[in-house]
């Protein structure tokens with residue numbers, strides 16, 4: 001029956017195609033050719049051969065048979081009440097580890113090796129704008145050759161490779177997720193940055209480094225995962241040498257957020273769920289957390305509103321909405337025919353939805369993923 005339906009649809013298409021004039025036939029052929037090339041590259045071998053293909057998507061450190069049950073347990077850990085976030089905060093670190101096993105391949109496949117947003121720069125493409133956002137960190141920390149820097153929550157290492165390459169400093173990255181350690185180490189070696197980088201698996205609330213080890217530290221869109229900001233800022237303070245700087249691009253709610261506005265609360269709830277966040281802090285709470293740990297506040301600035309020459313930070317997500325739909329069809333297909341772990345389509349669906357919530361957070365202005373905080377250890 002399905003075969004008959006496909007064959008009749010095909011015949012109707014051929015009949016419609018026959019009715020077109022020569023120019024229209026040419027245009028359809030070119031469009032069809034380009035669409036096929038896009039799909040073949042994405043499914044079998046994307047342009048950047050370091051990216052996983054659709055057929056290579058995994059559940060990270062999670063056994064493929066357990067992806068569905070781990071995702072369901074992750075989803076159940078979020079409260080249904082307004083603004084609740086992760087109900088049992090003591091499970092945050094473990095849930096974040098699961099979250100990154102579930103999303104890391106999809107992020108690399110659909111976004112790249114830097115798991116953050118960046119302001120788009122004039123006459124610069126996405127990669128150049130991303131690199132500039134990362135290089136700003138090296139400048140703020142005054143890094144130079146011979147120094148040792150810490151990347152707190154390093155993902156698969158996109159930012160650490162830029163920071164090491166532009167500054168010549170050595171960068172140690174820490175992430176809670178073993179799969180990310182393996183990916184980051186692989187990319188570092190492949191890009192010739194092994195001598196200037198190290199990646200360790202560990203909890204940034206309890207880091208395996210001695211007091212006063214680093215000449216600078218940074219966190220890009222990562223400390224938002226801590227159950228309490230003071231816990232991670234306090235650890236960073238401990239491992240930094242005195243006189244050195246800590247820079248963070250923080251995920252926070254802005255002054256426009258109104259906790260009595262149901263729409264605002266819904267947007268933030270959805271952002272928390274689709275991004276593995278225990279809760280959302282205000283920009284003021286983030287500033288205060290750093291000061292409470294002993295840091296001097298040197299700079300506090302929302303980069304989302306500081307400069308929007310080439311459109312807002314969420315434009316890349318808005319532009320990608322058709323690609324996300326095609327991606328969803330591809331992931332659902334490989335999931336259904338058993339070529340990807342069962343449950344991966346649920347993970348992808350969560351990301352399709354969170355893209356909309358992030359755009360809503362940006363459009364209403366209640367949320368920013370790039371509030372720059374620069375602290376100094378006295």
Ligand SMILES: C=C(CC[C@@H](C)[C@H]1CC[C@H]2C3=CC[C@H]4[C@H](C)[C@@H](O)CC[C@]4(C)[C@H]3CC[C@]12C)C(C)C
Pocket residue numbers: 106107109110111114115116117221222224251275276320323324327328348351352354355
């Ligand atoms: C800092 C964090 C992650 C920030 C971003 C890197 C990611 C936030 C939302 C992610 C995505 C949303 C939609 C996905 C799309 C449906 C899929 O087909 C391809 C990947 C996405 C574009 C994905 C990519 C990464 C994000 C933009 C958080 C976790 C603190």
Ligand SMILES: C[S@@+](CC[C@H](N)C(=O)[O-])C[C@H]1O[C@@H](n2cnc3c(N)ncnc32)[C@H](O)[C@@H]1O
Pocket residue numbers: 093096100113114115116152153154155156157158159174175176177180202203204205219220221222223225226
């Ligand atoms: C959104 S990713 C950002 C990664 C990287 N900074 C980048 O911009 O590409 C957040 C990172 O924080 C890490 N992380 C979250 N909680 C952590 C914890 N308790 N200890 C160590 N790393 C953690 C995650 O594993 C992930 O690597």
